[in-house]
Ligand SMILES: Nc1ncnc2c1ncn2[C@@H]1O[C@H](COP(=O)(O)OP(=O)(O)O)[C@@H](O)[C@H]1O
């Protein structure tokens with residue numbers, strides 16, 4: 001099977017005073033195109049660090065990362081932007097919608113930075129079940145709706161991989177389920193999804209669960 | 221959706237802060253605009269005043285040149301006189317086309333105003349060919365010509381009788397001077413001899429207006445005139461220069477005040493935009509995570525800054541135009557010497573320069589916050605627990 005992600009001895013370290021702290025230590029992982037992965041682990045175990053690396057928001061201290069055939073380690077910010085634009089959709093725990101923009105404008109925000117000349121915001125908002133909220137402002141939405149707008153925003157550039165760092169962390173059970181159902185639907189349509197979660201029940205829905213402790217990936 | 225609208229909407233997020241920053245910029249640009257308008261108006265009015273003199277140079281009794289400058293333009297009381305003989309001598313000098321003796325003094329009138337009384341003869345009228353006098357100039361020694369506006373204010377018309385405090389007998393208004401738009405609209409005109417009698421200065425004049433046959437010979441004429449005892453010659457360019465000297469220190473002060481105001485408003489913009497960048501650290505991180513480059517983030521913040529200063533600038537220009545009359549009055553009170561006419565005069569060029577200054581302010585004060593924003597790490601968005 002064709003892999004889309006291959007991490008090889010991927011490490012990220014920080015200097016804390018005189019000692020070196022490893023937020024991520026020699027992570028090795030291969031993810032196939034179309035897989036749905038969940039990452040679990042205690043707080044501070046390096047999940048976010050790993051996600052940042054996979055999403056090309058951060059560069060590794062050592063090791064290699066092949067994304068869709070491109071070696072990411074050593075790329076400059078300018079090139080990282082392109083890689084992100086073409087491959088990655090991000091969903092955050094805190095949604096981060098711009099309060100001054102409508103639902104539609106929030107979803108279309110990434111087009112401002114990379115206009116593919118193709119605006120699928122209507123279609124995508126239908127997919128996430130919010131076409132009736134088109135002209136609403138974020139403050140008029142529930143938390144679950146906001147997160148689905150954020151997911152729609154992540155999808156606008158037709159990414160190959162959807163990265164979600166605790167996407168249900170701020171949601172109640174019912175809304176969490178809605179988000180997960182949506183992820184499953186997107187997965188069924190062929191999207192590669194990597195999701196960090198605290199909730200073991202939600203994690204179980206994925207094809208594969210990866211557990212992290214102390215900056216290391218536990219091999220099951 | 222455009223960068224522009226995202227930036228604009230963001231400014232509406234903190235209305236109070238945006239409003240205060242706008243006000244700072246508006247004040248700074250209004251001051252700049254008024255200052256430039258004033259410089260222009262001042263120069264124009266001064267030149268116009270001088271053209272309205274109708275002479276190339278003046279001869280006056282030796283004295284303080286500053287006082288003389290103000291006198292020449294606005295009238296007042298001159299204590300040292302020249303004589304009719306001086307007029308005659310100057311008239312004989314080579315290159316002099318005409319020399320006209322004029323008499324000027326002031327009187328306090330019952331309504332509290334100090335008015336300047338001008339004694340003229342026909343030759344003096346000839347220096348002002350653009351004057352339109354309704355009725356007649358002087359019919360006899362007891363004639364008076366008044367500026368039309370002043371006559372209307374006093375309820376006088378041609379044929380009315382008029383008296384002057386401390387002067388026996390009455391005068392007849394024989395002519396009305398149509399509005400000239402210059403300092404000439406503020407004087408009372410009497411026949412030269414009458415004016416001399418009233419102020420007990422028979423045969424004396426306060427100034428001699430001289431026109432030349434060849435303006436390039438002006439320095440020669442100055443020399444000849446000053447060879448007369450106790451006579452000094454003042455050329456129009458000297459008057460201009462003296463007025464400018466009087467203005468220089470005032471101008472230096474105003475320039476520094478304007479510069480400080482503009483600097484403070486620029487710092488205000490920088491501070492306001494910088495604060496908004498720090499508050500939006502996570503949002504900016506999110507934008508980078510969803511595909512914004514450093515340049516995109518820089519542009520967004522920069523546009524905000526420029527929008528702010530351009531809007532503030534337009535408000536300031538509008539306010540300055542609206543307050544032009546007030547500013548004129550305030551400046552008149554502050555200045556050591558002010559010509560008549562509009563002290564504050566603006567044109568399209570001053571508007572454009574002020575707008576350009578607003579744009580420049582936005583570009584300069586937005587650059588640093590925009591740079592800071594562009595350098596923010598996209599990880600900030602995710603690392604937010
Ligand atoms: N910028 C940083 N500087 C120093 N230490 C960091 C930095 N980012 C993360 N860490 C450390 O790396 C470890 C992993 O953090 P993180 O990836 O956020 O874990 P998780 O998302 O699993 O809670 C933590 O100990 C954290 O304190």
Ligand SMILES: [Mg+2]
Nearest residue numbers: 047048049165
């Ligand atoms: Mg985390």
